[in-house]
Amino acid sequence: MSERASTRLSDREEQILALVARLRFLTAAQLADFLFGGSTMTARSRTVLTQRALAALKRAGLIASQPRIVGGPEFGEGRPT
Numbered sequence: 001m002s003e004r005a006s007t008r009l010s011d012r013e014e015q016i017l018a019l020v021a022r023l024r025f026l027t028a029a030q031l032a033d034f035l036f037g038g039s040t041m042t043a044r045s046r047t048v049l050t051q052r053a054l055a056a057l058k059r060a061g062l063i064a065s066q067p068r069i070v071g072g073p074e075f076g077e078g079r080p081t
Contacts, residue, residue, distance in 0.1 A: 009057075009060075010053070010056075012035060012049070012053050013053050013056060013057055015034075015035060016031060016035070016053055016054065016057060016063075017057065017062060017063070019031065019034055020063060025066070028047070028050050028051060028054060031050050031054070032046045032047060032049075032050040035049075035050060036049070036050075
């Protein structure tokens with residue numbers, strides 16, 4: 001049996017999949033806001049819980065991450081001055 005078929009998703013992971021299905025692309029910070037907006041939880045706790053849920057979904061093959069690209073070769077932070 002594959003890992004995907006044998007893994008039970010948490011309520012939070014199901015929420016993330018529903019958001020991604022509806023909105024297609026979100027940053028981890030946007031997901032944290034959707035999941036924990038209005039919570040008394042610290043910002044660090046929100047980040048950790050969001051990252052854990054995303055990691056579990058990636059391991060299960062249900063989502064993929066997009067590398068962060070800042071400006072590209074002509075306009076990015078690494079361009080020669």
